[in-house]
Structure formats: C-alpha cells, structure tokens
Amino acid sequence: MTKNGLLSPGESIPPMPDANAVSKTKDRVTNAHTSEGPGKIAFRRTYSSHSIKVKSVEVGPGSFHKIKMLGRGDVGKVYLVREKKSGKLFAMKVLSKKEMIERKKIKRALTEQEILATANHPFIVTLYHSFQSENYLYFCMEYCMGGEFFRALQSRPGKCLSEDAARFYAAEVTAALEYLHLMGFIYRDLKPENILLHQSGHIMLSDFDLAKQSSERGGRPATIHTEENGTPLIDTRACTADFRTNSFVGTEEYIAPEVIQTSGHTSAVDWWTLGILIYEMIYATTPFKGVERNDTFHNILNLPVHFRDTPKVSHAGKDIITRLLDKREFTRLGSKSGASEVKQHKWFAKINWGLLRNTQPPIVPTASNGVDAVNFRQMHESMSLQLERQGALVTPTKGVAGSSLPGTPGLGENDGLDSSPLSRTVDEFSAFSSITLQYDGES
Numbered sequence: 001m002t003k004n005g006l007l008s009p010g011e012s013i014p015p016m017p018d019a020n021a022v023s024k025t026k027d028r029v030t031n032a033h034t035s036e037g038p039g040k041i042a043f044r045r046t047y048s049s050h051s052i053k054v055k056s057v058e059v060g061p062g063s064f065h066k067i068k069m070l071g072r073g074d075v076g077k078v079y080l081v082r083e084k085k086s087g088k089l090f091a092m093k094v095l096s097k098k099e100m101i102e103r104k105k106i107k108r109a110l111t112e113q114e115i116l117a118t119a120n121h122p123f124i125v126t127l128y129h130s131f132q133s134e135n136y137l138y139f140c141m142e143y144c145m146g147g148e149f150f151r152a153l154q155s156r157p158g159k160c161l162s163e164d165a166a167r168f169y170a171a172e173v174t175a176a177l178e179y180l181h182l183m184g185f186i187y188r189d190l191k192p193e194n195i196l197l198h199q200s201g202h203i204m205l206s207d208f209d210l211a212k213q214s215s216e217r218g219g220r221p222a223t224i225h226t227e228e229n230g231t232p233l234i235d236t237r238a239c240t241a242d243f244r245t246n247s248f249v250g251t252e253e254y255i256a257p258e259v260i261q262t263s264g265h266t267s268a269v270d271w272w273t274l275g276i277l278i279y280e281m282i283y284a285t286t287p288f289k290g291v292e293r294n295d296t297f298h299n300i301l302n303l304p305v306h307f308r309d310t311p312k313v314s315h316a317g318k319d320i321i322t323r324l325l326d327k328r329e330f331t332r333l334g335s336k337s338g339a340s341e342v343k344q345h346k347w348f349a350k351i352n353w354g355l356l357r358n359t360q361p362p363i364v365p366t367a368s369n370g371v372d373a374v375n376f377r378q379m380h381e382s383m384s385l386q387l388e389r390q391g392a393l394v395t396p397t398k399g400v401a402g403s404s405l406p407g408t409p410g411l412g413e414n415d416g417l418d419s420s421p422l423s424r425t426v427d428e429f430s431a432f433s434s435i436t437l438q439y440d441g442e443s
C-alpha cells in the first residue's frame with residue numbers, strides 16, 4: 001500500500017476481511033469490522049472518502065413526522081419524513097415483516113441493510129439509521145430530492161437525452177457499479193427507476209434488495225493488471241469472479257441472456273444492464289422490447305441490437321452499447337477486468353473520472369423546499385394511510401423517545417388493521433442491526 005493508501009501494482013485488496021474497525025477511512029481500503037451473528041452488524045471492507053461512526057440507534061419511528069409517501073415497492077413503502085429534533089428531511093423506507101416472511105424476502109432486506117450500511121460512495125444513497133419495531137424494518141436514508149431519474153427522463157423532450165448527457169449518467173452509474181463490485185456485490189437491478197437524483201443532479205443508486213453478495217470465500221481480492229500502455233488497472237471482476245447465482249431476478253427488458261437461460265450469472269449482468277440503460281437514455285426505448293414478456297425474452301436471446309437512424313449516435317456510442325450487449329457473457333465488455341475495462345472504452349474518453357462528482361450534471365433539479373417531491377410518482381394518500389393504520393410510522397420503538405405522528409390515527413403497533421403480532425418462535429430479523437451512522441463532519 002502506498003503512503004496515500006492507494007494500492008501499488010501487484011498488491012491485492014483483501015477479499016472479505018473481518019477486523020474490528022467500524023470506521024471507514026479516507027481513500028483507503030479498510031478492513032471494516034466485525035463479528036457476525038444474530039443482532040450483530042456485519043460490516044465488511046469499505047472504500048470510502050469519509051469516516052463513518054457506527055453507533056447504537058438513536059431514533060425510532062416516533063422521532064419523525066411523516067410528510068408524504070414517495071414510492072412503494074414489493075414489500076414496503078418509502079416516505080418523506082422530517083426528523084422532529086433536527087427538522088431535517090429524510091426518506092424512510094418501511095418494510096413489513098409479515099410480508100417479508102410470507103414472500104420469503106427476509107434475506108433481501110438483510111442484504112439491503114448490509115449494502116446501505118457499508119457503502120460510502122457519492123453515487124450510492126446514504127443510510128443514516130436502521131431500526132426495527134415488532135412489525136416493521138426501517139431504513140432512514142438521505143432524501144434524493146431530485147426524484148426518480150426515470151421521471152426526469154420522461155419529462156425530457158423525446159423522453160431521451162443527448163449522447164453527451166447519457167455518457168455523463170452512464171459514467172456515474174459505472175463508478176457506482178465499480179464500487180459495488182469491489183465490495184463483492186452484484187447489483188442485478190439496474191434500471192432508470194432505481195436511479196435517483198440528488199438535489200445536485202448527481203445520481204444515487206437505491207434499492208439493493210436484489211443485490212447479491214459473493215460468499216466470503218468465493219470473492220477473490222481485486223488485483224492490479226497492467227495494460228499494454230503501462231496503465232495500472234484494478235480488476236474488480238475478481239471480487240465477484242467465483243460467484244455465480246441462479247436466481248431469476250431483474251426487470252424484464254433489462255434481463256441478461258444468461259439470466260433467462262438460468263445458467264448462472266456473474267457481475268457481467270450489471271454490464272449488460274448498463275448497455276440497456278445507455279440505449280434507453282439515448283433512444284427512449286429499450287432495445288429488445290417485445291409485445292409480450294416471452295417476445296422480449298426471445299429478442300434478448302436471439303436478436304442483435306438494432307440502431308435506428310435517429311437520433312444520430314457516434315460510432316463509439318454504438319460500439320460501447322454493442323460491446324455491453326454481447327450475449328456471450330465471457331466476451332462482454334467488463335468480463336475481462338470489470339469496471340476498469342468499461343471505463344477505458346473510447347466512448348468514455350471525454351470523462352474525467354476523478355472529477356465526475358464536481359462536474360455539472362445535465363439535469364439539475366429546480367431548487368425547492370424539498371417537500372414538493374417533483375419527479376416522484378403520484379402516490380395516493382390511501383396507500384400511506386393503510387400503512388399508518390398498520391402502525392408502521394406511529395409507534396415509538398421500545399426504549400426510544402418519541403411520540404405518534406400528528407395527523408395519524410394514533411394507532412399503536414398492535415392496533416392496526418394488518419399488524420397482528422407476528423407469532424414466531426424464531427426471530428428471523430435478529431441479524432437486522434439497529435444502528436445510527438454518523439458521517440464525518442456531521443454531528
């Protein structure tokens with residue numbers, strides 16, 4: 001390791017170490033923490049630009065006022081909330097334990113927590129607190145005021161972006177994927193709906209419940225390759241290289257051929273989805289879309305990517321899409337040495353990777369008080385009311401100071417329509433850590 005903490009050529013990043021440090025330090029690959037097991041925080045290594053302190057949770061559901069619902073997913077809902085003490089806005093994801101048990105999604109929630117709590121990257125949504133009540137899991141995250149990238153895209157003329165703008169977002173997504181792969185995760189669910197916009201206009205990846213982690217023994221260290229021109233490159237593919245998963249997940253039009261074929265897939269699926277994303281940003285449609293799901297799958301497996309005459313796209317643009325949408329995962333761009341290979345493609349030649357976060361994004365959300373929540377789907381209050389009735393955003397967690405949210409029916413954890421106490425002999429959620437994360441420079 002060099003003095004500034006960067007890896008020297010030939011030096012490898014340790015795979016999944018477990019040391020006892022809970023802080024993440026500047027530009028270094030640190031062996032962050034710890035003991036694993038029920039109720040323990042399972043942090044692994046981090047690659048961060050700030051320090052984070054992990055503390056026992058300092059808030060509960062009663063510490064927040066609910067403002068409105070921002071979105072909903074399979075087993076949960078996301079609310080815009082204001083912390084009573086600080087007046088700060090956050091996005092609060094609330095997941096129903098009952099639904100998770102019934103739909104066998106517990107592991108996904110635990111993985112999501114691990115990624116959010118471990119990640120410290122400018123393009124990955126920041127987690128501030130995670131905690132649980134009898135019936136719900138809560139993720140208190142940074143509120144991405146710019147809303148869904150998908151909505152922003154829809155509101156553009158032609159519902160698409162110029163090639164330059166697409167390149168910018170593709171670069172930010174590549175940087176986030178690189179980081180996730182370094183951590184040993186495959187994202188598996190890249191699509192415009194999962195990209196949120198920070199107030200600054202920079203992207204933030206969210207929704208990690210489909211992400212998959214390589215086993216501690218499976219993931220190998222990142223290694224340094226030296227290109228023919230002498231440039232040292234970190235091979236992130238190695239971190240997830242021995243890791244194949246068979247689960248059939250993802251979004252129809254974004255699914256990679258090897259996922260359809262259920263032949264097992266690797267981090268190369270994320271490079272496939274990046275290809276679809278670039279295509280969609282430029283052409284306002286995905287390349288293999290069929291009338292029915294089976295047509296889409298048939299096209300993904302059999303059709304070459306087709307480029308319309310308009311809009312005009314550079315040769316390099318078409319090339320990177322074609323290389324990412326290589327149906328053979330072992331020759332796909334990114335399959336050799338991961339993100340560094342993608343970043344080296346000539347389409348990205350204009351990108352200054354080190355200055356990405358200081359570059360003015362093509363879409364900057366209009367300044368607002370934050371509560372307006374533009375670029376979010378219209379959520380019916382009835383949806384959020386239902387959750388309130390279920391007690392999800394009303395009852396303070398035991399031992400945590402707080403009161404019911406004003407304007408709610410004031411139901412307790414066990415009073416709600418659907419919140420009959422879960423009768424369980426085993427606590428499936430014991431591995432879910434209640435923590436508060438404090439970032440450098442914040443009090």
Ligand SMILES: Nc1ncnc2c1ncn2[C@@H]1O[C@H](COP(=O)(O)OP(=O)(O)OP(=O)(O)O)[C@@H](O)[C@H]1O
Binds near residue numbers: 078145148193196
């Ligand atoms: N940090 C955030 N800031 C602002 N809005 C957010 C944030 N996180 C989530 N949302 C909103 O909530 C929606 C649902 O979030 P998310 O996809 O994480 O939920 P989910 O329950 O995991 O969904 P899925 O079923 O797709 O996995 C997002 O599309 C977005 O509109």
